[in-house]
Amino acid sequence: MKKSVAISIGDLNGIGIQLALENHNAVAERVKPLYCIDTTMLQQVAQKLHLPIPKSFDVIENIAPHFEIRPKHIDAHSGLYAYQSFLKAVELAKAQKVDAICTLPIHKKAWELAGVKYKGHTDALRDIFQQEAIMMLGCPQMYVALFTEHIPLRDVADKITVEKLTLFLVDFYRTTKPQKPIAVLGLNPHAGDDGVLGNEERIITKAITKATQILAQKYFDVTFFVPYPLVPDVAFTPKVRSHYSHFVAMYHDQGLAPLKALYFEEAINVSLNLPIVRTSVDHGTAFDIAYSGTKPNAKSYLNAIAYIKGDV
Amino acid sequence: MKKSVAISIGDLNGIGIQLALENHNAVAERVKPLYCIDTTMLQQVAQKLHLPIPKSFDVIENIAPHFEIRPKHIDAHSGLYAYQSFLKAVELAKAQKVDAICTLPIHKKAWELAGVKYKGHTDALRDIFQQEAIMMLGCPQMYVALFTEHIPLRDVADKITVEKLTLFLVDFYRTTKPQKPIAVLGLNPHAGDDGVLGNEERIITKAITKATQILAQKYFDVTFFVPYPLVPDVAFTPKVRSHYSHFVAMYHDQGLAPLKALYFEEAINVSLNLPIVRTSVDHGTAFDIAYSGTKPNAKSYLNAIAYIKGDV
Numbered sequence: 056m057k058k059s060v061a062i063s064i065g066d067l068n069g070i071g072i073q074l075a076l077e078n079h080n081a082v083a084e085r086v087k088p089l090y091c092i093d094t095t096m097l098q099q100v101a102q103k104l105h106l107p108i109p110k111s112f113d114v115i116e117n118i119a120p121h122f123e124i125r126p127k128h129i130d131a132h133s134g135l136y137a138y139q140s141f142l143k144a145v146e147l148a149k150a151q152k153v154d155a156i157c158t159l160p161i162h163k164k165a166w167e168l169a170g171v172k173y174k175g176h177t178d179a180l181r182d183i184f185q186q187e188a189i190m191m192l193g194c195p196q197m198y199v200a201l202f203t204e205h206i207p208l209r210d211v212a213d214k215i216t217v218e219k220l221t222l223f224l225v226d227f228y229r230t231t232k233p234q235k236p237i238a239v240l241g242l243n244p245h246a247g248d249d250g251v252l253g254n255e256e257r258i259i260t261k262a263i264t265k266a267t268q269i270l271a272q273k274y275f276d277v278t279f280f281v282p283y284p285l286v287p288d289v290a291f292t293p294k295v296r297s298h299y300s301h302f303v304a305m306y307h308d309q310g311l312a313p314l315k316a317l318y319f320e321e322a323i324n325v326s327l328n329l330p331i332v333r334t335s336v337d338h339g340t341a342f343d344i345a346y347s348g349t350k351p352n353a354k355s356y357l358n359a360i361a362y363i364k365g366d367v
Numbered sequence: 368m369k370k371s372v373a374i375s376i377g378d379l380n381g382i383g384i385q386l387a388l389e390n391h392n393a394v395a396e397r398v399k400p401l402y403c404i405d406t407t408m409l410q411q412v413a414q415k416l417h418l419p420i421p422k423s424f425d426v427i428e429n430i431a432p433h434f435e436i437r438p439k440h441i442d443a444h445s446g447l448y449a450y451q452s453f454l455k456a457v458e459l460a461k462a463q464k465v466d467a468i469c470t471l472p473i474h475k476k477a478w479e480l481a482g483v484k485y486k487g488h489t490d491a492l493r494d495i496f497q498q499e500a501i502m503m504l505g506c507p508q509m510y511v512a513l514f515t516e517h518i519p520l521r522d523v524a525d526k527i528t529v530e531k532l533t534l535f536l537v538d539f540y541r542t543t544k545p546q547k548p549i550a551v552l553g554l555n556p557h558a559g560d561d562g563v564l565g566n567e568e569r570i571i572t573k574a575i576t577k578a579t580q581i582l583a584q585k586y587f588d589v590t591f592f593v594p595y596p597l598v599p600d601v602a603f604t605p606k607v608r609s610h611y612s613h614f615v616a617m618y619h620d621q622g623l624a625p626l627k628a629l630y631f632e633e634a635i636n637v638s639l640n641l642p643i644v645r646t647s648v649d650h651g652t653a654f655d656i657a658y659s660g661t662k663p664n665a666k667s668y669l670n671a672i673a674y675i676k677g678d679v
Contacts, residue, residue, distance in 0.1 A: 207565030208555050209524035243519050244619035253519030288623035292631040307556035308621060311600035313628040319604040 061144035065159030069340025126346035134165030148331035155332035194321035199310035224266035241284035373456035377471030381652025438658035446477030460643035467644035506633035511622035532574035553596035646671040
């Protein structure tokens with residue numbers, strides 16, 4: 056049976072709803088989508104976009120106060136609507152009325168204007184579930200999980216402890232179980248060159264060993280990780296990356312710069328280690344092309360749906 | 368007239384000499400190569416490789432003591448030979464007997480075994496010329512200069528000062544003069560998000576402004592730099608990178624991970640800001656395929672030559 060997916064509609068002044076309308080048939084072939092948007096708002100948007108509303112476009116009503124769409128605008132009403140649409144999707148997943156949620160892009164500034172206390176979806180999910188969500192980005196060719204996320208680069212090295220990284224690695228394996236060993240990146244140039252260019256690789260190696268020991272108690276005959284940290288600037292070369300599907304980056308740009316250089320349009324964002332499954336497009340509201348007649352690239356959206364379906 | 372190039376022959380137990388022999392005709396079409404290798408050693412190698420010595424393969428004799436080639440081996444004799452071949456090339460360039468030098472890959476451990484006090488070519492060039500060489504890597508599609516190189520990641524942030532970065536940027540523009548503005552990367556995720564994720568972007572912005580003021584006294588009507596630091600994980604996406612040819616990375620992996628993910632085989636290494644022009648392949652001795660009948664990929668070598676010719 057098809058999985059059911061609550062789709063939070065994102066910032067209605069941006070491209071999210073256009074993606075939903077234009078790709079409904081492709082999405083409905085893969086999963087059973089339920090869109091968190093009121094019919095009245097949907098009609099307003101469809102008219103502005105000159106797009107038909109597909110027949111089987113199932114919606115949930117009573118999301119939030121209706122408002123006048125202002126294409127390309129950062130707007131408190133639109134921010135609030137996007138937030139409530141997201142909360143509705145989460146609620147449906149918590150109550151197991153859907154199998155997963157997929158989030159369309161919000162505008163962070165609009166959330167702020169609407170008085171939402173979170174910076175984004177992942178932030179909100181951590182607070183709602185009081186759990187250490189793992190942020191993973193990527194596409195079928197390559198997924199990257201971030202051990203540290205939105206912190207200054209100068210603070211990264213001190214965050215790497217055996218205890219925390221071990222826990223992260225165990226959770227990451229447990230929630231993804233890739234076929235190929237997970238590749239954990241070093242922190243320093245040349246992965247420290249035997250300690251000459253930094254010592255954090257020793258901590259990383261210990262964490263890999265410990266995580267392997269913990270996982271080996273539950274899963275048998277699995278090579279969970281490459282046993283040593285990979286050299287960061289070599290890990291993503293064509294030959295090396297062909298050996299792995301899942302990477303762990305020590306910091307934000309270490310993983311995301313190569314990922315976006317290679318697969319910018321296809322990438323999705325997955326929240327792991329939560330009671331619910333959540334995927335998302337990995338792009339923004341694209342106000343520059345919203346309501347302009349341009350057809351937004353749907354690769355990321357369709358990959359986010361495919362991930363839920365379990366294809367990738 | 369064709370430029371003359373002294374080619375240091377690299378570690379003879381690796382693939383460098385095979386590259387030189389197999390690509391001599393292509394190289395000689397572009398420049399006038401002069402190989403820093405004795406005829407006796409050349410004959411020994413050619414025999415082991417079952418390759419003919421091209422007719423116009425001009426060499427410089429009396430490089431260093433002859434030795435028995437041991438394919439794929441880290442060897443002090445071979446290390447010393449590679450070092451002396453490099454010194455000879457530098458000497459020729461210093462004496463203006465050649466226009467530039469191109470270095471084939473050495474093995475760092477072999478240099479160490481031979482008692483060479485330098486870790487690599489760039490290191491040696493800095494000491495020989497007592498000048499702050501700038502290390503730039505890349506290919507015609509994209510060059511990346513490294514503001515910091517082989518230091519632990521935790522030390523990077525403190526190295527970024529207005530004074531040092533200004534000087535670096537001025538030197539980098541002066542020695543490359545790209546057609547498009549130079550893109551300087553931020554240090555932190557999202558380039559600091561207005562200071563929320565780090566403050567170094569303020570220093571970087573100041574340095575860009577200062578460097579622009581200094582350069583504007585000498586060069587007119589030029590947009591030297593993008594006036595603000597770019598978001599590191601967005602800078603190398605296809606659309607953004609299409610606007611620039613030269614990037615400045617704050618640290619080793621920030622520039623090299625995306626570069627190698629995209630253009631691993633084509634990349635070259637250029638030493639800028641020195642009295643001589645030096646380019647190099649950006650790969651190692653590849654002992655795994657040396658003397659095995661495999662034909663090494665020559666893209667990097669030919670790009671290193673093309674850079675000297677001025678094609679790219």
